[in-house]
Amino acid sequence: MGEKQILSGNEAIARGCWEAGCRVAAAYPGTPSSEILENIAAHYRGDIDAQWAGNEKVAVEIALGAAMGGARSIAAMKHVGMNVAADPIFTAAYSGVTGGFVVVSADDPGLHSSQNEQDNRHYAPHAKLIMLEPSDSAECREYVMGAYELSERFDTPVLFRVTTRICHSKSIVEVAGRTDVPVKKYEKRTDKFTMLPVNAKNRHRIREELLMEAEEYANDCPYNRVEESDDAQIGVITSGVSYQYSREVFGEDASYLKLGLTYPLPRRLIKEFASKYERLYVIEENDPYLEDAVRALGFDPVGKDRIPILYELDAQIVREALTGEPADEGYIADTAAPPRPPVMCAGCPHRGFFYTVSKKMDRIVPCGDIGCYTLGASPPFLGMDTTICMGSGLSTIIGFEKALRMQGDGRKPLGMLGDSTFFHTGINSLIDVAVSGANVIAAILDNSITAMTGHQQNPGSGRNIYGEPSPSIDVVSIVRAIGIPEERIRVIDPLDLDAMSRVIDDGIAADGPFVIVTRRPCVLIREVAREYAGMYCEVDADKCVGCRMCMKVACPAIAFRDGKAEVFDRVNCTACGLCEQMCKFGAIAKRGGQGS
Amino acid sequence: MKEFKGVHSILLVGVGGQGTILISKILSAGFMQRGYDVKMSEIHGMSQRGGSVTTQIRYGDKVYSPTIGLGEANVIIAFEKAEALRALPYLKRGGILITDDHEIYPMPVLTGDAVYPYDALEKIEASGTKPIVVKAAGTAEALGNARAQNIVLLGALVTAWNLDDIDWEPLIRQYVPAKAVGINLEAFAVGKGMRSMV
Known part of the structure; x- marks a missing residue:
């Protein structure tokens, strides 16, 4: 053992x-x-x-x-x-x-x-x-x-x-x-x-x-097995996690054909099993992959006619679909909890980019990609019109520019993706932006890490999977090598709102491919977090007039209470200074860290 | 621990970053040590970024499904008040709801698009179950480490759900960072005593 x-x-x-x-x-x-x-x-x-x-x-x-x-x-x-x-x-x-x-x-x-x-x-x-x-x-x-x-x-x-x-x-x-x-x-x-x-x-x-x-x-292999129950009237054909839900619901009331090797499907075994049961259920998540095969063998099981094709299953969904028994009533309060969608972290460099994008929506159509920055599509920024797949942020804009032009829409497509996504397939996209001479803005939001999936190293991180130093590929050098002229490349800190705004304006005014690289590491990178430890912004309640401008950057560390803004989460605040820049009354100041 | 047939389900709910996963690891290890079959399910990914998070633990003689359905949780441990309210329909009739009275405001509340349920505890009680309210975040902060909130809640669970025949302290030592062992053991002891305070 x-x-x-x-x-x-x-x-x-x-x-x-x-x-x-x-x-x-x-x-x-x-x-x-x-x-x-x-x-x-x-x-x-x-x-x-x-x-x-x-x-x-x-x-x-x-x-x-x-x-x-x-x-x-x-x-x-x-x-x-x-x-x-x-x-x-x-x-x-x-x-x-x-x-x-x-x-x-x-x-x-x-x-x-x-x-x-x-x-x-x-x-x-x-x-x-x-x-x-x-x-x-x-x-x-x-x-x-x-x-x-x-x-x-x-x-x-x-x-x-x-x-x-x-x-x-x-x-x-x-x-x-x-x-x-x-x-x-x-x-x-x-x-x-x-x-x-x-x-x-x-x-x-x-x-x-x-x-x-x-x-x-x-x-006849160990991965496909029949689990027979005495006197069972129901036969269940299933695989993966659906097997667990099936057993949870039917226990010893059913016999099971549990399939672990699901291609090529064991047609002889399925036939033998299916012919024994009048009531035959095929229980699987999403598509009727097993069910179609069972039907092709001449059987007529209960499957996607009752079990949802959409989303994840669980035991309750399977039970309700096949037995008609509804879920047990739990306790019901007469107030609903407010939604709690995922948000950009306090200090996230993407916040400065998306706040700026949200101010320019009359002149751009933002096309997005897959990463933490996809959160920029959510309120209050609504800074992303499209999200399809990795790399698409910089290639969809080429076609979008044509379609907008054909309908006389003067807005300019602004494509965006992250550093990891750029290395993934975005380089190919940028090559086509360059060679087609598309009149678009391509933004690469470089935070030095693959953040959304849990901080894996990427070719720009300068570290390999073991955390050891490795060659680092420079995003801007690639942009240059692709042939974007120097006067149409901007490298900036996305937390500098004035500069961010200016750079997007330059991009809108430019004729031909324009590339913005925003550079600031993710605040959750351990060394970066250490650097920000103890730093926070503070609102001077006497100077705060309650105009709520600072709330427009939608930071989870700042709240509006009793007519005043308050940085209530000093632990997660990194003193990124966005709220400070938003304040027209000098009521917000950075605290902690060196020199204070 | 009272002997039982079948499977028990514990649902942990909170906000991304609150440390729900650590205590679910400790709990699963404890149940395995005690000889139970255990399954634990958590979803991470996008929700880590300040969204609602849930971890589900099921233990007993033989566990099939790793997930807990509506009205099926014997115990809910909520790290945050509004999350307790959200999870309430998962509580089994006669089950136990342990919740921190801590408040973390979701973005729609911060931007004024939604209202925070300050009266969540009263609303829960009005639904027919009296929550066990633990000032876990406050206690942990007073002990000098806000991150120990989860271990205060673990202590409260051990008392409320009679899990004291499992030796939790070695597991806490094993799973929390070495330099935080002292504070976490303290947090555990305070948490265990908390039922009497409500």
Whole structure:
């Protein structure tokens, strides 16, 4: 018996990788997947070589290179990251591997922290990948170890599909030691790894043959199991976290076909199970992936006709959908709590940028991107008209400028993204801004870190995943290299409101691509936070006239009470000085820190 | 601890950055040590930035679902008053609601677009359950470390929910930063005594 630990799904995946002899790991951070690589780096250094990649495609290619070269490897990403990485993944399914290769897709049903809730199980049949879906942390560990075996046995990348609730839930895992899996000797195999049409044709045939073998395996493997209950009238087919909700609701009143290997689907096993039950339920989150397969086999289960296709499930939703029993009434107060949306932190450098943008909305159309700064779309700034995906902030503006011009709208598109997003795919976008000569403003909000996902290093951070100094890529040098002329580049501190305003005005007045780089590190970076410790702004109540101008920057550290402003949260206030700049009566001053 | 069949559910609610996750780690480790199956679920990501946060812990002989539905929490621990009000529909009939009387104003309140429920505790009581009100944030600040609020609440929970057959102190030592162990043990002791104060 191994040692018992309480691990999140992400921690258990990291643990399983290590135990399985994985040697190379790469990822681009994205909730809910980020902690996989963080844990690999924190706990298994020396055994697994980990690195943040510039984007998910690069991460997959790093890991794939290692796998072709003979080392067991892993690439982890959130669901939308797999779209970015799809190109190498689809062809890697033809070429196969030398050492085992696992691709983790962490989906986000319920959109806790995402721009969509795409169901990446569809990628498995589409890209022809064997897919595993664990239901808790213990299975995360066990399945990822199995994934390496399957990857090598069937010569394929394995899609390891998890969801937010699996990644971020903790449960008990029995752990063991590391198996030393030697790196397989790399041998040149152009027939396998050089995907010229002639070779790819052959590999596609081999893939289809291997998938047929894999389906035979899936019918009788430890990942797909029937849990029979005596006298059960109900048969439930399920996978992932939905299995837990199913058991919670039906207990011993149902029998279960719990599927862990969900591509290729075990059609014989499904047929055997489904034909035994008059009442057949398929319980799954989001799309009817399993249900469609069950229907294709000639059965007519209850599924998405009753269970919502939208958002996350839980036991109550499943119970109400399938049994009609409503949730227990809890206690109901006759007052609702006010909404508490996430906000930019006190001292956040993005605040100065968005306050300024919000003042110029009559002359610009702001196009956004994915990061903390997406919070700038919320009230009171409303400083973002569009948010689609990473990198789009600097490319959508090229088309927007054309469309606005065609309808005689004189506003200028202002695209924005963060430093990490710029490195992710935004550089490509800026190249097209430059070569097309688009009459737009491109803003790069450089806070020196990948903030929203929990402060992962990026190519501009000057540190690697281990916190060690690494080469730092300079954003402004790239902007110059792309060919934006010096007179149309501005590098400024976004907390200087006058300068910020002037720079956007310059951008509006310019003819041709104009780039603004705002530079100020995130206040949550440990060294930065230390620098601000003990610093805060203070309102002189005698001078405060209650005009509420300082409230317009929407800082969570300042409140308006009894007709006066008050910086009530001195712990989180960093004395960034935005409220001080807003005050026309000199009522706000910085306190603490050096020289006071 | 009273023996029980089935599963118990504890819901922790607060505002991003308040340290709900640390005490849920301590609780889960304690329950595991005691031989229970445990699941804990928390959602982090965007909500870290000052939004509402919840952590769910379920323990018992065998736990399937990691989440707690409406009317299913045996205990709710609220780190903030308005969050207690928000979480109230999750409290099981006859369950225990422990809440700090601490107030953190959401952005819509700060900008004047929404009103803070200063009377949240009275409203909760009027709904039919008497909350256990703990001045955890105030106590922690008085002890010299505002971050120890969570451990004061842990102490209050241990008393209110009869969890004193688990040895919590070694777990607190293990999970809080080394230099803060003293203050946190003090905070725990004060929290344990707090039921009598309400």
